[in-house]
Structure formats: structure tokens, C-alpha cells
Amino acid sequence: MSTDETTEAAAVPSQQANGAEADPETDPQAESAAGSETEEASGSGAGDVPEGRDDPDSPDSPDSGSSPSAGDERPAEEDVELGAAMSQLSTAPSEERSQTVPGSLGGPRKPGTAGRVGWFLRELTGWLRWFWRQLTSMRVALMLLFLLSLGSIPGSLIPQTNVDAVKVDEFKQRHDVLAPLYEKLQLFDVYTSVWFSAIYILLFVSLIGCIVPRTWQFVGQLRAEPPRAPRRLDRMPVYTTWHTDAAPDEVLGAARTMLRGKRFRTHLRGDAVTSEKGYLREVGNLLFHIALIVLLLAFAAGQLWKSEGGKLVVQGDSFNNTLTQYDDFQSGTFFGSEDLDEFGFRLEDFTADYYEGAADAMTPKEYRADISYWTGGDGKEKKTAIRMNHPLEVGGSKVYLLAHGFAPVVSVKDGQGDIAYRGPVAFLPQDTNLTSSGVVKVTDYRDAQGNKDQLGFQGFFVPTFGGAESGSMFSQSPELDYPVLFLTAYHGDLGVNSGLPQSVYQLDTDNMKQFKAKDGGPLAKKILPGETMKLPNGAGSLKFEGIKQWANFQISHQVGNGWALGGALAAIAGLAGSLFIQRRRVWVRAMPGPDGRTVVEMAGLGRSESTRLPEELSDMAVSMQAEAPAVAEPSESAEGAGK
């Protein structure tokens, strides 16, 4: 017979008699602190054993696990004890038992309208409560999380309007059967769709409904004492024992000092010390979930109040931050034009650096736009540079450099020899070597006879022409080594007066006629800087005067970025606390043994199992040796045998 057993028998004579019930002293406390989550659980002996158990032999049925059932490998009574020791060790709801009670309360319905109304209200609140419980249960949170990730998938495979509207249009043209269907299902706008919003809103309602009770519960746990030591410490996951000559009181005193030194919360209850540590785990977990809400709100605010616009600026030109100056502009629902920050800038210079000797395409190293900018009314100019990854920040706005290209400077003379147009014309890059396409529109033009007409030039610009012998019209390098302009020309109605919006980069040739060359084919010319392209029959000419650069900027005004960042960092900190801190309890019991010596027992229990707990307990036992040195145990061969 082992010493332990003697100890047990002496300490808890009635153990078999009431072992099947949870400790009556700890139960009421568990209830009050656990709040509504454990209401229904009070009937079952297991109280709130948070760790459910898989039955390896039969399929899992979470709904049926109302008590530790047959097939378990440990007697129920032990589970009860473990459960009581575990109570309030976490704020995670105990799932199965409390969540599956249906809402209908049934019950008698009194006659008359009052009875009917009373019954209806009772049923309604019953079902609402049931629905709320379902929504805030861990299982539904799990399902919603899973749905959230499933729901995000289509948005990554189908083009999205807010990411690339052009691709959406292409897709719609290619799929006339799928496209309407997708449109109905809002698959081109997944992340703002009704169904996707429904998932995350439900998830966040669930989250709030989960956090609030858990926070109360946690506050309750902080105020209450942890449950007293289980009768049989040797049934706890980590256990050790020894005999000593020190008196029980001394041992317990030493234990309290030692545990306090390790920053455990300790209480002396009867013949044992109860202690607990690691509350930061719960704090971290709550912080994490709250931070997610902050993050979502910041994200939503950012979407609702944002504005974003693009502007292409040619070297030497300037931009003022007013709505009319944008090339394109998008804003959130609550954005007003008065929200635009007051500033402007001028593009002084643009530099693109490339790595030398790259393969077939030169790899860019750095793009830099040198600008002068001014804010507010004072008009004082400051110089700075905008680069990739280094936007300009003015007030709540940021100016990003998105793209760059070339703008050939041309002058067009009409049939009368007057200058009809003069200035840089931005050509849009088509490849990484900046082969660019563009158009020149001349609206104010008279032909050789003096009749009013309009001109349109269309063509390509290449910064480095490969030479006629290369057989390629494409640019060989993004740098200005051999700039060439290829143009063809039309006259007729440009369509700019029709009132319909028109791209400045495209020519609508429906109502125009192409000029013919002498050989009868369409007129097309290659011109170098300084050269002139003559239109046939004295219709005028275009001179390629020089080349400027342009840069495309995105100006965005965002709100809530600070909150989003703060929320994200808080979430990470909370998560680290939640996952790396172990919440655990340690009990020390000291009692006189049958041989007059004191039996010391120590046990530890963690919320989840940890490899560190055994080491920690062992260290504690060692540090207790100073006050309660172990003595050789009498008549024993196999010490530590629990049974």
C-alpha cells in the first residue's frame, strides 16, 4: 500500500460517497461567474468541463455529449473532479450543453387576448434568446469563419470591379452566359456584395455577443477566488509528493511565499494553498477579439470616407487638388468635395534609372518625380521628390507615383499656315520599353480652302527605335536613345462636340477620313525630333518639336489608417499573449501523515497542456526543499504510484 493512499484515506474519508458530484463549494461560484453560458449546464454533474472529449470509437456527435459517457477511458467521477478544478480557468464557453436548447418554452397558454399576447411574447423572447445563443456560440463562430474564407475565394478568381474595371468589361464581353449570372450573384463585387457583408456582419455580431459576456465572466474570475484544491491532487495532470519533518503550517506558509514570489495569486483554504497565474492569457485573447472589431470599424470608415483620384501631369504642368482637375475620381459614400485637402504641385522633372545591361527588357531601378508643392492659401512652394514606396503626404492626403511615360511636343499648322495646336501630348506606354500610343486632336483647324474642319493624328512613339533594318516597330529600351514618332492622320468630325465623354487617348474615326499618301495607300510617316510631317495637298503639317516626360499620380485621402494600424498591432499583441501565455493553477497541500510526518502534495493544472508545467512544478518543489526538506519515505518501493 502506498503512502499516498493512506494520506487520501485519512484526508477524505467520505470520498466515495460524494465523489460523483462536483464540489458543492465551488459550483455556485462557477455558476455566478460563468453567467448565462452555464445556466443549462448546472443540471449535469460535470458542470463546466471545458474540455470535451473525442470518443475514438464512435463518430463525434457534439450534441450528445451531455455527460462523460461510456467508452471514455477514465471514470466519470474523475472527470468531475478535473472539471471542478478546471472551472473558471478560461472564459471559453462550454459548448454542447448550453447551446442546443431550443427556444420554444411551450407552457400553458391562458385564454383570451392577454393570454395569447403573453404566450406570443414568451415564445418570441424564447426563440430570440435561442437564436442569439446559436449566433454567439463557438460552433457558429467557427462556421462563419469558415464561410468567410470560402466566400473570399471567388473574388480572387473572378475579376473585380473595384480592382480592375477594364478586366471586368473584357470578361463580360467574353462570357455572355456566365456574366449576367455572375452579375446577379454580385460576383464582380464580392467584397461589397450583400452575401459577403452578411457573413462578416454576422461574424462580428457574434464576436461582440461573445466578447461581452466573456469580459464580465473574466472580471468575475478576477474578483473571485480560484476553486479550492481538489480532494485528490494525484488526479491532476501534473503531480508530485514527498514527506517532510516540517509542520504542515510551515509548509503551507513556505508554499505561499514561494508562489507569491513567482507572482501567483494565492489563497489558503483549509489544508491547502490554491494559486493561479497567467490571467494575461485571457486579457490577450479578449484584446485580440476587441482589436478585430476596431480593425473592422477602421476599415469600414476608410471605405466610406475615402477618396481616390488619378492625374497625369506633364513636366512643367501643375495640379490643384480640386474635383475638376482629376482625370478620374472615386469616393466613398460619405465623402464630400469639401473634404479634399487644399494643396497643389507642379512636376518639375522626372527621372527613371535603369540597371545597366539588363536582358531583353531593361529593369527599372528607381523612378523619381521632382515636384514643387504648396499647401493652403499661402502659396509658398516647397521642393520634394515622390518615389515608389515614398508618397508625398499633405494633410490627410497622400500622393503616389504610379506610372510615367513620354509626351512628344508637337505643333500643327493648318491649311492657312497658322498654328492650330501646339503642346505636349501624353502617349500611353504599351510595354516595359515604353512603346507608347497616343493621339493628337486638333479641333480648331481650317483646310487649304479655308473651310472649318478637324484633324486627328494617331500613332506610336518609341524612345529607342531599333532602326529600319531591325524590322520591329517596338521600342528597344525605355531610355531616350533614338526617339521616333510614327503617325497617320485623319480629318473630319472628331466627335468632341457631341457632348459624349471621350478619351483623350483614343481617336473615334467613324466620321473621319484618313489622308492618303501619293501611292494611294494610307498616309503614315516616321518622324524624328525636329522633323515635320506634311499633309498632302497643302492641308497643313505637324512638327515634332521635342519630348517631355509625364508622370501619373494617384491622390488618395484616407481616414482611419491610424486606427487600422493600431487595431492590427493590438491584435498581434493580444494574440501573442493569448497563445504564448499559459493560464495555470498550482495547489499545495500539507497534512500530517500516519507516521507523524507531514505529507506534501503539489499538483498543477493548465488550461491546455503544456510541457512547461511539469518543469515549473518540479522547480517549485525543489525550491520548497529549503523549508520542507524531503525525508526518506518508509516502507516504500514504488513511490508516486497513484493507486
Add this chain to the structure above:
Amino acid sequence: MTILAVQNPELAEISNYLIYSAMAVYTLAFFAHITEWVFGSRSRVARTAAALTSKSGGGSASTSGSGDSAGNDTDAGAGAAPKVTVRAEGGTSVLERPKVIVRSATGRRDNVPDGPGAAGGDDQGDMYGRVAVSLTVLAFLLHATAVLTRSLAVERAPWGNMYEFSTAFSMVGVGAYLGFLIARKNVRWIGLPLVTTVLLDLGLAVTVLYTESTELVPALDSYWLWIHVSLAIICGALFYLGFVTTILYLFRDRYESKLLGGGSPSGFATSVLERLPSADSLDKFAYRINAAVFPFWTFTIVAGAIWAGDAWGRYWGWDPKEVWSFITWVAYACYLHARATAGWKGRKAAYLALIAFACFLFNYYGVNIFVNGKHSYAGV
């Protein structure tokens, strides 16, 4: 036509040779591991069966035996002496380190001991196992030098395209494994699957994914490349170890269930699975890795968002890469939740972990290759 856009093409060349050498050594390690497993199959231990079938009185008697078999991944070499020992000194026995008894609080098969490892206690097998580990160390050194020289050759972080990403990824995987070994964790059983996949990964890298060491596009030229991408690689490699462990857990768990139900698994299953740690240990190991990596993965995404805010003018724009990082994140959050929810532990949670890693993989290969987005600079 390919001209290297590198400051130092010779170094890039050297890096390539080093990768090939590393692959050769990994191959040797692979065969050494195979030999270890083959020799190990000579010993027929069947400890699991013994433990699972000789249960008496509900299994709580198991608390006596050698201390910490349940929570044991801190001990290299299964069946090693318990950490906590009682030592007798002189005449009066002084309890220097009291014996601590550990048992599983979750109560499930807490008496199943870990398997003896690939060598199965066979001396010759063990010798080959050690050779395999030594070869892995050598290969790792070559591998790491290759990544370093690549970095020197291109004068930037060595993860600017998929080739570099893959080589760094498997390097971190092996590094983590060796790190666990140094920390005396019981992980040698992961050696064979790991070396196998490292070979596959490097094979893919040098054939399909190989890119000349081109320079970065300006958007990538930022110190966030160091933070964001290196974290992504580390997270991925560790998640991968968790993934392998989860798969082994599923096999081992089925094996134990079968034994418990009185079935007799096939000879091959018995021989191989018997030598793995117990399902409980594997499950815990996988959980710890995944849980520990999760905050870092969260940080990876946040860092990416900050970077995107600087580079593209918005911190979150539902770009495919962003979407899949988010999906991966939510999937791992699902897994962690499942672990906290009764009725979802064990196999169900394990399936979620597999799905989550599949999302990670798709984010890496799938999105780079099949989906076009702002992140499409992979060089494939």
C-alpha cells in the same frame, strides 16, 4: 538571349553550383534515412498495441510509469530517461528533484507511449539515422551558403522571385528542423518526409521556376521586402512542418483507433506507424507549431498591408495575393478555434489544419502562376 543583370555573375554561378551540391547531399541523406527506416523495421516493438490493449481500471494506472511520455516532445530519442529523477545521496536519501507525474488532462489515450523513432531501437538503423542527420546538416550548410551567395550576387534580399523564394523556403524548413533537433526535441521522425519534399522543392526551383538573377522592380525595392517576405518564408516553412506532422498524426491516429477497436492494422502500417510518436504527441506538436506561427503570420499580413499602403496607395485592395493571405489566415484562425471548441478537436481540427496549409500553398504557387494581380512579379 540572357545577360545577367547582376553585379556579380560569377557569384550567381557559384550559388547555382552550391544548390546542386546541396541537392546531391540531400539525396544521400534521403537514402540514409530510407536505410534507417529499413533497418528499423527489423525490431518489432508493438508498444502501442501493448499499451492500448492492456488497459486496466480505466487506464489511470498509467500515471505511474516513466514520467512524461504524454507531453513528451522535449526529449530527443523516445524512451529516454525521464527528465525528473530521484537521486539518493549518501545514507539519508535526499530528494533533489522530486518525481513529477504527468498525465493528460484531456484524458484521451494518455497512456500511449511515443514510438522509438525510425531506427526502432536497431543499432545499425540508428547509425544510418545519425548519418542522415549529419548529411542533412552538411546539405543545409551548402544550401544556406547558396542563398547567401545569391544574395551577394544580386545585392539585395535573396527572395525577389519564385526561384529564390523556393530555395529560401526549403532552407528555412531544414533550418527549423535542425533547430528542433538542437533543442533536443523529438523530431527525427520528420527527417525523411522533410528531406523528400526539400528535394522536390529544389528540383522544381532549378527546373521550372529558375529565373536569372534579375533585379527588382521599383515597387519591390523597399526594406519591407526584408521584413514581409522573409517572415512569409519563415511562416510558410514552419507551417509546413506543422502540416507534415498533421498528416502523420492522421495516420497514426487511425492506427491507434484500429488497435483500440481490436482491429489488426497491416504489417506495413504497424512497422512504420509504430515507430512514430503517439497520436497525442504528434497532435500537440502540430498544434504548438501552428499556434506559435499564427501571430507571426498575422504580422506578415499587417506588414504587407503597411507596405502596400506605401507602394500602391492603399493598405488593402483585395488583390488576389492579399485575398489568399487573408483566406489562409482565416483558415488557421478556424483551426485554432476548432481546437478550443469541444467536439472539433482531434481529426476534425486536423483536417482544418490541412486545408489551411493548402490555402498557403495555393497562395504561393497558384496565385503566382494562375492568377494575375499586382503581386505578379514572380518571374514565371
